Amino acid sequence: MPRPAFSLDQLRIVLIGTSHPGNIGAVCRAMKNMGLGDLALVAPRCEIQTSDSIARASGADALLIGARRHETLEAAVADATLVVGASARSRTLPWPMITPRALGESLPAELADPQGRVALVFGREDSGLTNAELQHCHRHVHIPTNPDFSSLNLAAAVQVVAYECRQAWLDSGEPAGAGSETAPFGIDWDHPPASHDDLERYFAHLERVLIATGFHDPQRPRQLMARLRRLYLRARPDTQEISILRGILSAVEKRIDGR
Amino acid sequence: MPRPAFSLDQLRIVLIGTSHPGNIGAVCRAMKNMGLGDLALVAPRCEIQTSDSIARASGADALLIGARRHETLEAAVADATLVVGASARSRTLPWPMITPRALGESLPAELADPQGRVALVFGREDSGLTNAELQHCHRHVHIPTNPDFSSLNLAAAVQVVAYECRQAWLDSGEPAGAGSETAPFGIDWDHPPASHDDLERYFAHLERVLIATGFHDPQRPRQLMARLRRLYLRARPDTQEISILRGILSAVEKRIDGR
Numbered sequence: 001m002p003r004p005a006f007s008l009d010q011l012r013i014v015l016i017g018t019s020h021p022g023n024i025g026a027v028c029r030a031m032k033n034m035g036l037g038d039l040a041l042v043a044p045r046c047e048i049q050t051s052d053s054i055a056r057a058s059g060a061d062a063l064l065i066g067a068r069r070h071e072t073l074e075a076a077v078a079d080a081t082l083v084v085g086a087s088a089r090s091r092t093l094p095w096p097m098i099t100p101r102a103l104g105e106s107l108p109a110e111l112a113d114p115q116g117r118v119a120l121v122f123g124r125e126d127s128g129l130t131n132a133e134l135q136h137c138h139r140h141v142h143i144p145t146n147p148d149f150s151s152l153n154l155a156a157a158v159q160v161v162a163y164e165c166r167q168a169w170l171d172s173g174e175p176a177g178a179g180s181e182t183a184p185f186g187i188d189w190d191h192p193p194a195s196h197d198d199l200e201r202y203f204a205h206l207e208r209v210l211i212a213t214g215f216h217d218p219q220r221p222r223q224l225m226a227r228l229r230r231l232y233l234r235a236r237p238d239t240q241e242i243s244i245l246r247g248i249l250s251a252v253e254k255r256i257d258g259r
Numbered sequence: 260m261p262r263p264a265f266s267l268d269q270l271r272i273v274l275i276g277t278s279h280p281g282n283i284g285a286v287c288r289a290m291k292n293m294g295l296g297d298l299a300l301v302a303p304r305c306e307i308q309t310s311d312s313i314a315r316a317s318g319a320d321a322l323l324i325g326a327r328r329h330e331t332l333e334a335a336v337a338d339a340t341l342v343v344g345a346s347a348r349s350r351t352l353p354w355p356m357i358t359p360r361a362l363g364e365s366l367p368a369e370l371a372d373p374q375g376r377v378a379l380v381f382g383r384e385d386s387g388l389t390n391a392e393l394q395h396c397h398r399h400v401h402i403p404t405n406p407d408f409s410s411l412n413l414a415a416a417v418q419v420v421a422y423e424c425r426q427a428w429l430d431s432g433e434p435a436g437a438g439s440e441t442a443p444f445g446i447d448w449d450h451p452p453a454s455h456d457d458l459e460r461y462f463a464h465l466e467r468v469l470i471a472t473g474f475h476d477p478q479r480p481r482q483l484m485a486r487l488r489r490l491y492l493r494a495r496p497d498t499q500e501i502s503i504l505r506g507i508l509s510a511v512e513k514r515i516d517g518r
Contacts, residue, residue, distance in 0.1 A: 030415055035405040059408065101426065143422070144429055146294040149318065156289055159415045160422050163402070167360065170403055 004173035006111035010118060011165055012038040013158060014076045016133060017124040019045040025056030025064060026155030027122075032060035034162035035169070039067040040076040045124075056155075073121065073133050080119035082110050085129050085137035086157055088150060095140045100161050103141050104168030120161055125154055191238040198242050202249075203229060209249045212256050263432035265370035269377060270424055271297040272417060273335045275392060276383040278304040284315030284323060285414030286381075291319035293421035294428070298326040299335040304383075315414075332380065332392050339378035341369050344388050344396035345416055347409060355398045359420050362400050363427030379420055384413055450497040457501050461508075462488060468508045471515050 013031055018024055018041065031039060041048065049064060057064050070076040077083045084103060087095070098106070110116055121137060123129035134140060143152060143160050152160070194202075207225055210216035216224055237245070272290055277283055277300065290298060300307065308323060316323050329335040336342045343362060346354070357365070369375055380396060382388035393399060402411060402419050411419070453461075466484055469475035475483055496504070 026412065026415075029412060032408045033404045033411050033415070056412075058410075058412070144425060145292045146425075149291045151317075152292050153285065153288060153315075153317070153414075155412075156285075156292070156415065156418045159418050163419050163422075166403060166405075 004169050005108035006116070006169065006172065007114070008035045008166065008169055009037060010111045010114070010116055011036055011107075011162075012040055012077075012080065012117060012119045013162070014040045014042060014073070014119050014121040015044070015154070016042040016073060016121065016129065017045050018154065019125055020154075021046050021048065021050040021053035022056045023125060023154045024048060024067075025053035025058075025060075026153075027158045028053075028057040028060040028063035028067075030155050030159040030162055032063055034159075034166040036162055036165070037063060039063050040070055040119075041067050042070045042073050042076050044069070073136055077119040077121070077136070080117045081113075081115070082118045082139070083121060083137045084118065084139045084141050085121040085134050086123065086161065087129060087134055087140035087142055095134060096138070097140045097142055100141055100143055100164040103139070103161065104164035107165060107168045108172045120158075120165075122154060122157060191240040194237045194239050194242040198239060199232070199237070202232070202237075202242050202245055205246060205249045209252050209256075212253065263428050264367035265375070265428065265431065266373070267294045267425065267428055268296060269370045269373070269375055270295055270366075270421075271299055271336075271339065271376060271378045272421070273299045273301060273332070273378050273380040274303070274413070275301040275332060275380065275388065276304050277413065278384055279413075280305050280307065280309040280312035281315045282384060282413045283307060283326075284312035284317075284319075285412075286417045287312075287316040287319040287322035287326075289414050289418040289421055291322055293418075293425040295421055295424070296322060298322050299329055299378075300326050301329045301332050301335050303328070332395055336378040336380070336395065339376045340372075340374070341377045341398070342380060342396045343377065343398045343400050344380040344393050345382065345420065346388060346393055346399040346401055354393060354396070356401055357398050359400055359402055359423040362398070362420065363423035366424060366427045367431045379417075379424075381413060381416060450499040453496045453498050453501040457498060458491070458496070461491070461496075461501050461504055464505060464508045468511050468515075471512065 013027065013036060015024065015027060024041070024044070024046075028039065031037065047053075048067065053064060054061060068076070084098075087097070107118065110118055120141070121129065121133070123133065141161060143157060145152060203225065206228065207216065207218075210224070211218065272286065272295060274283065274286060283300070283303070283305075287298065290296065306312075307326065312323060313320060327335070343357075346356070366377065369377055379400070380388065380392070382392065400420060402416060404411060462484065465487065466475065466477075469483070470477065
């Protein structure tokens with residue numbers, strides 16, 4: 001695959017005033033799952049390495065141990081070229097607000113310079129980011145939640161935003177329509193899709209066998225073959241599947257002939 | 260906003276063999292955050308309502324209490340018109356595999372019939388879905404994770420898939436480019452963006468004041484006004500911001516005149 005337009009190492013997760021160690025552990029797991037490795041903790045209100053945080057990190061201990069500690073947001077984002085704060089929708093002073101998807105889509109441009117750094121800032125479990133903290137951010141990112149139940153768990157919020165960042169990273173390294181020529185469903189497959197010829201030979205074979213069985217009368221077709229074609233074409237059989245289907249037909253023919 | 264093409268009530272989350280009550284609670288919270296309300300538990304390997312599950316549900320108790328219990332996957336998905344199982348990438352027998360985004364994008368068509376039901380099936384924390392369970396699914400959904408650390412927390416996996424479903428639901432009710440005419444940054448804003456005339460009047464006022472202050476010499480412009488225009492235009496000021504900027508210029512002028 002072509003080289004992605006940026007590196008996930010250019011992204012930093014910043015947690016401010018977190019009060020539950022388990023949430024920090026769960027954030028580490030979510031980050032590592034999405035390929036992110038740079039975590040900064042600003043004035044955490046709890047111990048970092050506890051049995052709960054280690055359990056929830058579930059193997060992402062290195063992030064937990066390696067997390068940098070800062071007293072202030074300013075220190076944690078000093079080298080960032082773009083600072084994005086997670087925010088609920090309504091604020092007294094509206095701020096440039098983007099969706100997680102739009103954030104992801106902006107990353108190839110934001111991080112085209114290898115010196116570019118994007119900091120993604122998440123606030124306290126109970127009260128989020130303060131207005132002063134939000135006003136340190138170039139943009140606010142709002143995860144579109146159910147308005148009647150909008151408060152996401154901290155790690156869930158990081159998960160969604162990190163997922164969109166990873167998705168954008170993957171997309172940036174993939175030519176449009178990649179894989180569509182070789183794989184029936186876009187992601188890797190063990191056998192190539194059957195060719196048009198393969199399929200037509202199969203349909204001809206199928207029709208012969210259906211006639212031979214007496215099920216199909218070409219004088220009264222009743223759209224039978226059309227419906228079968230639609231079914232198989234929708235399934236996009238691979239070469240091996242077609243071999244199997246042909247094998248079945250041959251076995252049926254042999255049985256009919258032998259009668 | 261136009262009516263979305265489907266209802267989130269047509270989506271069901273199915274958890275098989277979950278062993279940690281806290282994860283079930285966290286799934287309930289993630290579901291409610293994304294507007295989903297139909298939860299089915301197949302042969303859970305733990306108590307459902309515990310202090311941990313209630314704590315992690317964080318107010319989504321109704322989903323926890325209302326979750327239907329089934330002995331088998333078949334019973335939980337009996338009325339589903341599409342069954343999608345969460346799966347890691349490599350299986351002995353490849354199956355139609357889609358990304359969470361492609362799943363979301365397929366929902367308007369899958370659920371166009373109000374009788375349509377999509378079941379999203381998630382397996383055990385330790386071992387996922389069995390091959391037999393995966394073979395009950397029309398499609399498998401794979402969340403693109405870091406290949407070196409690919410196992411997502413159960414609630415995190417539900418969060419990502421439910422997020423894509425909600426995003427698709429929101430997108431289906433929104434005309435392309437919605438809001439771009441009235442909001443400078445795509446999401447709601449308190450004042451309309453300034454008109455071209457507003458901006459030009461501001462730039463003219465600004466230039467007058469800059470000249471009056473002696474900062475700007477129109478005979479030696481050095482791209483000053485061009486750079487200022489670029490700055491303000493990039494920011495897309497709203498009408499109130501322009502009023503404020505104009506107010507500042509007037510105040511400066513008054514001060515200069517009074518000298």
